[in-house]
Amino acid sequence: AQRVTQPEKLLSVFKGAPVELKCNYSYSGSPELFWYVQYSRQRLQLLLRHISRESIKGFTADLNKGETSFHLKKPFAQEEDSAMYYCALYTGGFKTIFGAGTRLFVKA
Amino acid sequence: ETGVTQSPTHLIKTRGQQVTLRCSSQSGHNTVSWYQQALGQGPQFIFQYYREEENGRGNFPPRFSGLQFPNYSSELNVNALELDDSALYLCASSLEDRGGNEQFFGPGTRLTVL
Numbered sequence: 001a002q003r004v005t006q007p008e009k010l011l012s013v014f015k016g017a018p019v020e021l022k023c024n025y026s027y028s029g030s031p032e033l034f035w036y037v038q039y040s041r042q043r044l045q046l047l048l049r050h051i052s053r054e055s056i057k058g059f060t061a062d063l064n065k066g067e068t069s070f071h072l073k074k075p076f077a078q079e080e081d082s083a084m085y086y087c088a089l090y091t092g093g094f095k096t097i098f099g100a101g102t103r104l105f106v107k108a
Numbered sequence: 109e110t111g112v113t114q115s116p117t118h119l120i121k122t123r124g125q126q127v128t129l130r131c132s133s134q135s136g137h138n139t140v141s142w143y144q145q146a147l148g149q150g151p152q153f154i155f156q157y158y159r160e161e162e163n164g165r166g167n168f169p170p171r172f173s174g175l176q177f178p179n180y181s182s183e184l185n186v187n188a189l190e191l192d193d194s195a196l197y198l199c200a201s202s203l204e205d206r207g208g209n210e211q212f213f214g215p216g217t218r219l220t221v222l
Binding site: 004006009034043045046049086088093094095097098099100 | 112141143148149150151152153156158163164165166198200204210211212213214215216
């Protein structure tokens with residue numbers, strides 16, 4: 001079955017602390033993975049995709065095919081990082097599967 | 109460049125009724141995907157339209173149908189509404205060349221079924 005699992009509904013960290021938002025996927029093919037973010041009162045938007053291997057707003061994510069994971073990391077969290085984060089898997093067949101999301105709360 | 113727009117913003121219907129939601133894609137985009145997002149859940153893929161044809165569908169019954177027009181705008185139609193259809197409906201547009209491209213989301217339509 002094709003599935004994206006984000007085990008944490010809520011993650012709370014202090015400003016300046018490292019952040020890791022977990023994402024595991026289930027897919028037998030070659031995955032294309034994304035992280036989308038939704039800031040308060042804004043629409044859902046792309047944060048990064050594994051193909052581009054970029055660092056966006058200090059966030060990085062590495063695809064680990066052995067562990068079927070695509071965890072999102074940032075070494076030093078900022079208050080403006082507080083948002084809802086969704087991991088998404090493109091399966092081909094023009095279908096994208098989203099995880100249930102993790103709400104990140106960065107405390108001052 | 110204009111972003112993705114959706115109408116209406118909110119809608120209240122009763123069980124058994126039919127509803128049509130509308131989406132205008134971002135300028136230059138030829139692909140529209142529709143998602144249903146229930147409270148506390150991630151977006152669930154309903155279907156995708158590319159050049160006026162449905163080319164991908166999630167696990168939704170046939171009473172969920174859609175259209176895409178020559179200008180790439182799109183409609184989502186839901187017949188025989190059920191209480192569980194209450195959700196935020198998101199439209200996303202993208203430029204489809206090989207798939208897996210960045211999707212640009214609209215603000216959503218909040219549907220309440222009573």
